[in-house]
Amino acid sequence: MSTIKENIENVKANIKAACERSGRNIDEVTLIAVSKTKPVPMLMEAYDAGMRDFGENKVQEILDKYDKMPSDVRWHMIGHLQTNKVKYIIDKVCLIHSVDSLHLAQEISKQAAKRDITMDILVEVNVAGEESKFGTSLSDLKELVKSIAALPNLRVRGLMTVAPYVVDEEENRSIFANLYQNCVDITSDLSDNSTRGCFDSDRPLLSMGMTGDYRVAVEEGATFVRVGTGIFGERDYSISI
Numbered sequence: 001m002s003t004i005k006e007n008i009e010n011v012k013a014n015i016k017a018a019c020e021r022s023g024r025n026i027d028e029v030t031l032i033a034v035s036k037t038k039p040v041p042m043l044m045e046a047y048d049a050g051m052r053d054f055g056e057n058k059v060q061e062i063l064d065k066y067d068k069m070p071s072d073v074r075w076h077m078i079g080h081l082q083t084n085k086v087k088y089i090i091d092k093v094c095l096i097h098s099v100d101s102l103h104l105a106q107e108i109s110k111q112a113a114k115r116d117i118t119m120d121i122l123v124e125v126n127v128a129g130e131e132s133k134f135g136t137s138l139s140d141l142k143e144l145v146k147s148i149a150a151l152p153n154l155r156v157r158g159l160m161t162v163a164p165y166v167v168d169e170e171e172n173r174s175i176f177a178n179l180y181q182n183c184v185d186i187t188s189d190l191s192d193n194s195t196r197g198c199f200d201s202d203r204p205l206l207s208m209g210m211t212g213d214y215r216v217a218v219e220e221g222a223t224f225v226r227v228g229t230g231i232f233g234e235r236d237y238s239i240s241i
C-alpha cells in the first residue's frame with residue numbers, strides 16, 4: 001500500500017502532466033485534500049507532506065478538526081451547507097464552494113457582516129442536471145450570480161461542480177468545458193473579482209475534478225481539484241470520527 005505522501009506526490013505529478021498537456025501554468029491549480037471521514041493523524045500526514053488546503057463536507061467535522069490542526073491550514077467547505085449552520089464556520093473556512101441559493105448567500109453575507117469580514121464563495125452548478133445533486137441549473141446561473149454578487153461582505157470568486165460518477169473520465173470533459181465557459185462569461189461581468197482573500201488571483205476560480213476525473217478537469221481549466229480517495233484511500237462511512 002502506498003503512503004499518503006506517495007499518493008500526494010502521484011496526484012501532483014498527474015496535475016503537472018495535465019497542465020503540460022493543456023499548456024497551463026501549474027501555479028494556477030490548487031490541490032485540495034478532501035479529508036472527510038478521515039481522522040486527524042491522517043490529515044497530519046498530508047500536512048507534513050506539504051498540504052495546506054483541506055476540504056470537508058460537514059460543518060461538525062470542520063469544527064472537530066479545526067483546533068486539532070495547525071492554524072495555517074486553509075479549510076474549504078465543499079458540501080451542502082444548511083443556512084442555520086453558517087454561523088459556526090464563517091470565521092473558520094477560507095472558501096465556501098457550495099453556495100446554490102440566494103437564501104444561503106444572504107445568510108453568509110449576514111454572518112460575515114456580523115464579524116466584519118468578507119467571505120469568498122463559489123456558486124455550485126449542477127451542470128449535468130442530475131436529480132441527486134445539489135447546485136443551481138445552468139439556466140438559472142446567471143441570475144443567481146447577479147443577485148448574490150450584489151450582497152455585501154461576500155465575494156463571488158467563481159463556480160464549482162460535482163460531475164457525474166463515470167468510469168472513463170473523458171465522459172466528463174464536456175461538463176468541465178461547459179462550466180469553464182460559463183465561468184468566463186459570467187464572472188467577467190463581476191466588478192471586483194480580483195481581490196485578496198485566501199486566494200489572490202485575478203482569474204475566476206473554478207472548483208472541479210475529483211479522484212476519478214481531476215486530470216481532465218485540469219485540462220479544461222480547473223483552479224481547484226478536490227481529491228479524497230486518491231490521497232487518503234477509500235472512505236469508510238461506518239466509522240465515526
Ligand SMILES: *Cc1c(COP(=O)(O)O)cnc(C)c1O
Binds near residue numbers: 079210227230
Ligand atoms: C467527497 C468529495 C470529493 C472527493 O471525492 P473523491 O472521489 O474521494 O476524490 C470531492 N468533492 C466533493 C464535493 C466531495 O463531497
